[in-house]
Amino acid sequence: MPGLHAFTGCDFTSSFYRKGKVKPFEILEEDTQGTFINFFKKLGSRVEPDQIAAEGFISSLYGIKKMTDVDKARHAKLCQMTRKVDEAAPMKNLKKVDCALLPPCSKTVRNKLQRAHFVSIVWGNAESAHPDGELDPCDYGWQMKGGNYVPVWFSGPSVPCDLFEDEETTDVADQEVQNGTEDDVAEYEESNSESEVEWNDDSGSEDEL
Numbered sequence: 330m331p332g333l334h335a336f337t338g339c340d341f342t343s344s345f346y347r348k349g350k351v352k353p354f355e356i357l358e359e360d361t362q363g364t365f366i367n368f369f370k371k372l373g374s375r376v377e378p379d380q381i382a383a384e385g386f387i388s389s390l391y392g393i394k395k396m397t398d399v400d401k402a403r404h405a406k407l408c409q410m411t412r413k414v415d416e417a418a419p420m421k422n423l424k425k426v427d428c429a430l431l432p433p434c435s436k437t438v439r440n441k442l443q444r445a446h447f448v449s450i451v452w453g454n455a456e457s458a459h460p461d462g463e464l465d466p467c468d469y470g471w472q473m474k475g476g477n478y479v480p481v482w483f484s485g486p487s488v489p490c491d492l493f494e495d496e497e498t499t500d501v502a503d504q505e506v507q508n509g510t511e512d513d514v515a516e517y518e519e520s521n522s523e524s525e526v527e528w529n530d531d532s533g534s535e536d537e538l
Contacts, residue, residue, distance in 0.1 A: 331452040332372030333357065336383070336445040343441070343480065346429045348390055356389050365389075373453035378446050384438060391432045403432045440481045443470035 337353045338344025360366055368382035381397050388394065388402035392409075396402045410426050433441065447461075447469035454460040471478040 330369050332369035332445065332449045335448040335452070336369065336372065336386075336442070339448065341448045342444050345387070345390060345433075352390060353386075356386065372446055373449040375450065378442050380435075380439060380442060383442050384435065387432050387438060393432070398435075399432050399438055400435050403434060406431050434483075436484050437482060440470040440484060443468075444480065447471075 335342055365386050368379050372378055384399035385397040387399050388396040391406055393402040393405050415421055451460045466478050470481050472481050
């Protein structure tokens with residue numbers, strides 16, 4: 330089917346790393362409920378594609394079945410690859426992990442799905458003089474650079490916004506304390522210098538003692 334071919338990699342879209350065409354077709358053969366088959370059938374229409382179905386298909390492609398959240402499938406696959414974590418050396422197994430073998434995250438899937446959607450629409454209207462229907466590729470996972478369309482691989486921040494929030498807050502607080510301490514010292518030195526009286530023998534200090 331055109332949708333399956335466009336989604337799993339063709340001349341206009343990228344393929345999944347080390348995933349060919351046989352495994353995706355086998356997944357469709359085992360799709361007794363028709364969830365993935367209907368998903369690929371509709372990919373050539375103007376209807377917004379079903380990302381949940383797309384993520385479920387990708388999860389199955391990477392051996393994580395019955396899961397429709399590709400981010401959770403990505404985590405599950407990572408746990409499979411690292412196996413049991415050695416508490417004495419927790420990073421030992423991570424050094425052997427090839428992250429290219431993990432499923433793409435949901436943000437990457439979103440752009441990939443849009444590109445496959447665009448290509449499927451064009452193929453579905455191949456008999457037309459304008460098969461793209463005047464669609465803008467920039468609305469379907471591409472961007473214009475140097476007069477060429479290039480894929481948008483990832484949208485948004487690569488890490489959670491609050492990942493370094495505590496560290497940044499601590500740094501700001503420490504800086505404020507440091508600035509406050511420096512200001513207090515400067516103020517003290519200034520006030521002390523203004524009130525300081527030159528020492529002489531008539532100061533009466535001995536009487537006060």
